Amino acid sequence: MKGLRLHNYWRSSASWRVRLTLHLKGVPFEYVAVHLLKDGGQQNSDAYRSVNPMRTVPTLEWMEADGTERRLSQSLAIVELLQERFPTPSVFPEDSYLRARARMMAEYVNSGMQPLQNLSVLQRIKSELKGDDKAWGAYWNARGLEALETMVQPTAGRFCVGDTVSLADVCLVPQLYGARRFALDLSPYPTLLRIEAACAEHPAFQAAHPDRQPDAAPA
Amino acid sequence: MKGLRLHNYWRSSASWRVRLTLHLKGVPFEYVAVHLLKDGGQQNSDAYRSVNPMRTVPTLEWMEADGTERRLSQSLAIVELLQERFPTPSVFPEDSYLRARARMMAEYVNSGMQPLQNLSVLQRIKSELKGDDKAWGAYWNARGLEALETMVQPTAGRFCVGDTVSLADVCLVPQLYGARRFALDLSPYPTLLRIEAACAEHPAFQAAHPDRQPDAAPA
Numbered sequence: 326m327k328g329l330r331l332h333n334y335w336r337s338s339a340s341w342r343v344r345l346t347l348h349l350k351g352v353p354f355e356y357v358a359v360h361l362l363k364d365g366g367q368q369n370s371d372a373y374r375s376v377n378p379m380r381t382v383p384t385l386e387w388m389e390a391d392g393t394e395r396r397l398s399q400s401l402a403i404v405e406l407l408q409e410r411f412p413t414p415s416v417f418p419e420d421s422y423l424r425a426r427a428r429m430m431a432e433y434v435n436s437g438m439q440p441l442q443n444l445s446v447l448q449r450i451k452s453e454l455k456g457d458d459k460a461w462g463a464y465w466n467a468r469g470l471e472a473l474e475t476m477v478q479p480t481a482g483r484f485c486v487g488d489t490v491s492l493a494d495v496c497l498v499p500q501l502y503g504a505r506r507f508a509l510d511l512s513p514y515p516t517l518l519r520i521e522a523a524c525a526e527h528p529a530f531q532a533a534h535p536d537r538q539p540d541a542a543p544a
Numbered sequence: 545m546k547g548l549r550l551h552n553y554w555r556s557s558a559s560w561r562v563r564l565t566l567h568l569k570g571v572p573f574e575y576v577a578v579h580l581l582k583d584g585g586q587q588n589s590d591a592y593r594s595v596n597p598m599r600t601v602p603t604l605e606w607m608e609a610d611g612t613e614r615r616l617s618q619s620l621a622i623v624e625l626l627q628e629r630f631p632t633p634s635v636f637p638e639d640s641y642l643r644a645r646a647r648m649m650a651e652y653v654n655s656g657m658q659p660l661q662n663l664s665v666l667q668r669i670k671s672e673l674k675g676d677d678k679a680w681g682a683y684w685n686a687r688g689l690e691a692l693e694t695m696v697q698p699t700a701g702r703f704c705v706g707d708t709v710s711l712a713d714v715c716l717v718p719q720l721y722g723a724r725r726f727a728l729d730l731s732p733y734p735t736l737l738r739i740e741a742a743c744a745e746h747p748a749f750q751a752a753h754p755d756r757q758p759d760a761a762p763a
Contacts, residue, residue, distance in 0.1 A: 378695055381656065395641060398652075399647070401651050402644055402648040403644075405647055406640070406641075421625070422608075424625075424628075425624065428620070428625075432621050436654050436658070437600065437659065439655070440656065440660060450673070453675075454669070454673045454675040456672075472599070475597040
């Protein structure tokens with residue numbers, strides 16, 4: 326696996342998960358910015374649709390040892406592949422049940438929270454249904470974080486599963502950043518905030534933060 | 545892993561994925577019905593919240609060899625665990641890249657389609673936003689199936705990835721069933737329909753079908 330190129334967007338949480346996994350594993354990659362708002366959304370361009378028919382970020386491109394060019398989308402599928410190709414340091418707990426719990430928390434963020442408040446959904450809530458997109462996003466984040474705060478209790482150490490960074494932290498940190506964009510009060514989730522603070526001290530989490538990316542445009 | 549109990553609902557597509565994986569692997573389990581509509585949704589009861597704070601189905605319960613009782617939620621995390629504990633027959637392609645493609649298609653259904661049209665979201669579209677929940681569900685299914693039809697082309701054989709059933713088929717079949725509930729015209733997706741027909745001939749797909757479950761109440 327060489328010549329890795331990551332099509333991503335600084336503030337997309339799914340992009341962030343993959344970027345973070347690459348940084349955690351120390352795998353170098355080229356950053357290709359796809360602006361989700363500019364030009365009606367660059368992910369909707371014909372050029373990007375040929376890279377990824379789902380029109381989502383991130384997409385990882387690379388070359389195999391035999392020269393074959395490959396592409397893959399869906400953040401958790403990419404993380405699983407990176408784990409198989411670059412096993413150390415691992416982002417999966419050693420113990421089978423703890424590994425399953427890490428995947429459970431990751432999937433809960435990935436399928437139970439993030440999709441309900443991503444850009445294309447918020448746009449449709451606002452434009453088609455004339456709904457309050459901020460209230461919609463806040464509702465699903467609050468509901469999800471309440472469940473996550475309970476879910477993390479049996480395994481929490483310094484991080485979501487014990488004292489080692491795992492896939493669960495990789496998904497949690499971008500989601501908390503997203504929740505703040507809906508002006509959500511996060512004080513009911515002290516365990517999640519404590520874990521987030523521990524992650525913030527980790528060099529890979531610092532390097533992968535949205536504000537540090539080349540296409541960042543903080544308000 | 546013994547004494548498996550699956551808390552699930554006949555028509556929930558996430559429940560169906562786990563049920564199907566158990567049938568594909570020939571693992572016996574007890575079926576515990578959680579009715580998502582009766583009693584204001586049995587998943588919202590205190591009893592079920594103590595089983596699963598996310599209030600989602602499915603949840604798998606089992607006992608480890610040493611007597612420890614375990615619980616796990618999130619369909620794809622459960623499928624990954626079942627694959628690790630009961631490796632044959634496998635629901636993951638042998639080849640690393642094809643395995644990643646199977647996970648990509650599964651995640652696209654799991655996070656890009658199903659969450660946007662699940663029961664709790666449709667209820668909120670209707671009750672809070674006074675929106676047309678059927679039109680909402682149809683929109684995301686049509687958009688998703690269009691992408692899936694393109695995505696499956698490079699690998700499709702009898703099934704989504706070659707001629708062996710994988711995780712991708714496990715996610716596709718319940719999603720197509722769900723799409724029909726929104727009265728969607730599926731003729732633009734001939735490859736997906738052909739794969740669905742091949743799956744319908746497989747005994748495990750037959751055994752896991754919603755209409756065959758103890759809590760089924762077909763209209």
